[in-house]
Amino acid sequence: xxxxxxxxxxxxxxxxxxxxxxxxxxxxxxxxxxxxxxxxxxxxxxxxxxxxxxxxxxxxxxxxxxxxxxxxxxxxxxxxxxxxxxxxxxxxxxxxxxxxxxxxxxxxxxxxxxxxxxxxxxxxxxxxxxxxxxxxxxxxxxxxxxxxxxxxxxxxxxxxxxxxxxxxxxxxxxxxxxxxxxxxxxxxxxxxxxxxxxxxxxxxxxxxxxxxxxxxxxxxxxxxxxxxxxxxxxxxxxxxxxxxxxxxxxxxxxxxxxxxxxxxxxxxxxxxxxxxxxxxxxxxxxxxxxxxxxxxxxxxxxxxxxxxxxxxxxxxxxxxxxxxxxxxxxxxxxxxxxxxxxxxxxxxxxxxxxxxxxxxxxxxxxxxxxxxxxxxxxxxxxxxxxxxxxxxxxxxxxxxxxxxxxxxxxxxxxxxxxxxxxxxxxxxxxxxxxxxxxxxxxxxxxxxxxxxxxxxxxxxxxxxxxxxxxxxxxxxxxxxxxxxxxxxxxxxx
Amino acid sequence: xxxxxxxxxxxxxxxxxxxxxxxxxxxxxxxxxxxxxxxxxxxxxxxxxxxxxxxxxxxxxxxxxxxxxxxxxxxxxxxxxxxxxxxxxxxxxxxxxxxxxxxxxxxxxxxxxxxxxxxxxxxxxxxxxxxxxxxxxxxxxxxxxxxxxxxxxxxxxxxxxxxxxxxxxxxxxxxxxxxxxxxxxxxxxxxxxxxxxxxxxxxxxxxxxxxxxxxxxxxxxxxxxxxxxxxxxxxxxxxxxxxxxxxxxx
Numbered sequence: 134x135x136x137x138x139x140x141x142x143x144x145x146x147x148x149x150x151x152x153x154x155x156x157x158x159x160x161x162x163x164x165x166x167x168x169x170x171x172x173x174x175x176x177x178x179x180x181x182x183x184x185x186x187x188x189x190x191x192x193x194x195x196x197x198x199x200x201x202x203x204x205x206x207x208x209x210x211x212x213x214x215x216x217x218x219x220x221x222x223x224x225x226x227x228x229x230x231x232x233x234x235x236x237x238x239x240x241x242x243x244x245x246x247x248x249x250x251x252x253x254x255x256x257x258x259x260x261x262x263x264x265x266x267x268x269x270x271x272x273x274x275x276x277x278x279x280x281x282x283x284x285x286x287x288x289x290x291x292x293x294x295x296x297x298x299x300x301x302x303x304x305x306x307x308x309x310x311x312x313x314x315x316x317x318x319x320x321x322x323x324x325x326x327x328x329x330x331x332x333x334x335x336x337x338x339x340x341x342x343x344x345x346x347x348x349x350x351x352x353x354x355x356x357x358x359x360x361x362x363x364x365x366x367x368x369x370x371x372x373x374x375x376x377x378x379x380x381x382x383x384x385x386x387x388x389x390x391x392x393x394x395x396x397x398x399x400x401x402x403x404x405x406x407x408x409x410x411x412x413x414x415x416x417x418x419x420x421x422x423x424x425x426x427x428x429x430x431x432x433x434x435x436x437x438x439x440x441x442x443x444x445x446x447x448x449x450x451x452x453x454x455x456x457x458x459x460x461x462x463x464x465x466x467x468x469x470x471x472x473x474x475x476x477x478x479x480x481x482x483x484x485x486x487x488x489x490x491x492x493x494x495x496x497x498x499x500x501x502x503x504x505x506x507x508x509x510x511x512x513x514x515x516x517x518x519x520x521x522x523x524x525x526x527x528x529x530x531x532x533x534x535x536x537x538x539x540x541x542x543x544x545x546x547x548x549x550x551x552x553x554x555x556x557x558x559x560x561x562x563x564x565x566x567x568x569x570x571x572x573x574x575x576x577x578x579x580x581x582x583x584x585x586x587x588x589x590x591x592x593x594x595x596x597x598x599x600x601x602x603x604x605x606x607x608x609x610x611x612x613x614x615x616x617x618x619x620x621x622x623x624x625x626x
Numbered sequence: 627x628x629x630x631x632x633x634x635x636x637x638x639x640x641x642x643x644x645x646x647x648x649x650x651x652x653x654x655x656x657x658x659x660x661x662x663x664x665x666x667x668x669x670x671x672x673x674x675x676x677x678x679x680x681x682x683x684x685x686x687x688x689x690x691x692x693x694x695x696x697x698x699x700x701x702x703x704x705x706x707x708x709x710x711x712x713x714x715x716x717x718x719x720x721x722x723x724x725x726x727x728x729x730x731x732x733x734x735x736x737x738x739x740x741x742x743x744x745x746x747x748x749x750x751x752x753x754x755x756x757x758x759x760x761x762x763x764x765x766x767x768x769x770x771x772x773x774x775x776x777x778x779x780x781x782x783x784x785x786x787x788x789x790x791x792x793x794x795x796x797x798x799x800x801x802x803x804x805x806x807x808x809x810x811x812x813x814x815x816x817x818x819x820x821x822x823x824x825x826x827x828x829x830x831x832x833x834x835x836x837x838x839x840x841x842x843x844x845x846x847x848x849x850x851x852x853x854x855x856x857x858x859x860x861x862x863x864x865x866x867x868x869x870x871x872x873x874x875x876x
Binding site for chain 1: 688689691692693695696697699711720721722723724725726727728729732733734736737738739740741746749750753754757759760811812813814815817822823824825827828829848
């Protein structure tokens with residue numbers, strides 16, 4: 134199916150500035166020092182003004198015309214947005230620049246009760262949105278494109294009949310370059326049907342491969358692929374509703390049904406969901422969506438439902454939701470080996486993974502942390518965070534050096550009193566309290582890892598005060614070179 | 627004589643029943659853990675540390691915060707012996723995971739949940755306590771009320787998971803529905819023969835409240851992966867110990 138927006142750029146302007154409706158105005162771009170018309174409003178069509186004219190000429194014909202600069206990037210984006218909006222009609226929607234859309238509607242129309250009502254519903258909704266559109270349905274992309282632009286609005290070509298209809302259309306309906314079209318015109322080809330009388334070798338010699346390919350694409354002898362705005366996800370379930378759904382209970386039922394059918398598919402294919410999105414297409418055109426993530430691939434409908442359930446209140450149904458879509462955006466194999474890795478001892482790790490999914494649903498995935506050792510002496514660099522529950526440490530956790538049980542996220546500066554350089558401090562002041570050092574161990578020098586960062590080394594001291602509180606202090610720099618600074622970096626148990 | 631022995635047996639059974647009703651585990655699972663607390667075990671109901679219950683720890687200062695974490699880690703190492711997994715929920719975590727290794731815990735077996743609000747921490751803890759596949763759940767938070775603590779206790783009564791509720795820098799020390807209340811303070815470590823350096827971590831462990839048990843004060847050292855009870859010379863106990871004891875028996 135092809136949709137042609139006859140005045141895409143100007144319709145956008147009218148939507149933005151309703152006062153421009155029915156007024157003659159045009160959009161221009163500068164070209165070689167002239168203002169060239171790129172798009173004209175509907176009112177200007179009647180005056181015979183087409184794109185490619187110079188603004189000055191138009192002004193001469195119609196002094197009251199208003200001019201605005203053209204924004205091709207915005208128009209392009211609008212087209213893409215429109216294509217995304219069409220995902221409610223079909224999973225495969227593609228843009229057809231500069232001013233059209235191409236939809237693959239195979240197997241979609243029966244949901245709207247046939248091709249005719251499908252087409253009508255689209256045209257009516259776009260008209261209401263203020264777009265001047267023409268649409269047509271045909272077997273091939275090329276034929277649909279031609280029908281939308283050169284036939285009556287709403288043409289539906291029956292399967293296999295495109296050749297008959299195409300015959301009477303001008304060659305311009307074949308999506309050809311201007312130079313080829315001009316040559317065809319010169320040679321007297323006014324209808325596509327005339328071309329079929331010429332042998333293919335002659336056509337290729339005179340007009341190149343392009344013409345033959347375009348002809349083939351229109352008649353359905355050459356393949357042509359759509360480039361959809363969103364590649365159709367492999368794991369997606371749809372549920373159109375008879376009446377718009379407005380209640381949480383209704384949403385839950387829809388979700389439950391979609392999950393059941395998706396999970397059944399997962400079971401058959403041995404897969405599971407890692408991340409999923411549940412979308413509700415609202416009557417007013419907005420899309421409400423909630424997403425979940427799991428710590429490991431899951432195909433347990435009840436568990437997934439629980440995760441989504443936490444977020445259902447975020448859905449704002451407003452006037453109602455007319456279509457529910459459940460998508461598994463990330464799907465992984467559910468392998469038995471994965472379970473084996475986790476089965477250490479008696480613990481049931483699948484249950485823990487489910488618990489963590491619940492927690493992630495409530496407080497966010499970012500709050501869950503698990504750490505593995507890294508081979509670095511620098512304390513902050515000695516651990517790495519992992520998101521997987523099954524990853525095992527590659528190296529051992531080290532215990533040969535004293536490390537504090539509490540490490541401050543940022544070392545805090547302290548004032549110290551030191552008897553001799555390289556000796557532990559006699560006392561230090563932390564948060565206004567004077568702490569007298571009774572016992573001390575150290576120093577333990579930790580050098581900066583020059584391939585990561587440079588700077589002076591840290592000399593760590595493990596000290597204990599008179600009451601038994603144990604601290605981890607370090608001196609940044611040495612007394613030989615300038616004044617070193619002291620920091621408190623942690624607390625021992 | 628026989629009759630008397632029979633009666634004693636009955637009373638023993640009844641006592642165990644009452645304990646079970648009050649939420650203390652009796653039976654095999656409570657005896658499979660030996661925390662190495664030595665003489666302190668006498669203070670607990672049934673002579674063993676109550677697992678499958680929620681314990682409250684209060685640490686008003688940073689130094690006792692660290693010491694309490696050390697003591698909890700020591701207890702966790704026994705609970706997690708069988709490759710268990712532990713959840714560590716916190717609203718202000720400073721714990722440096724690698725150090726857990728020196729308390730006998732594999733740091734990668736601990737899953738940290740860092741949340742901002744106490745309410746979230748409680749929610750996570752309550753959910754987690756219902757999963758008996760966890761060895762233990764630790765929660766560090768600042769404020770909790772009686773009703774909330776009661777919910778935690780109810781959650782563990784089914785699952786038999788041990789919960790440690792670490793109440794750090796509390797705004798007030800309110801009564802909670804937990805089985806015990808602990809306070810841990812660091813003590814100066816001991817080094818032999820006046821050698822320089824810092825010795826093994828040593829704590830004063832005060833069991834301020836224990837349901838069906840005997841509160842008291844003990845001293846422990848963490849040495850080579852086990853608790854070591856320290857016999858305290860008489861005079862240190864008599865001063866701070868006595869008034870506290872009176873308070874609890876009253």
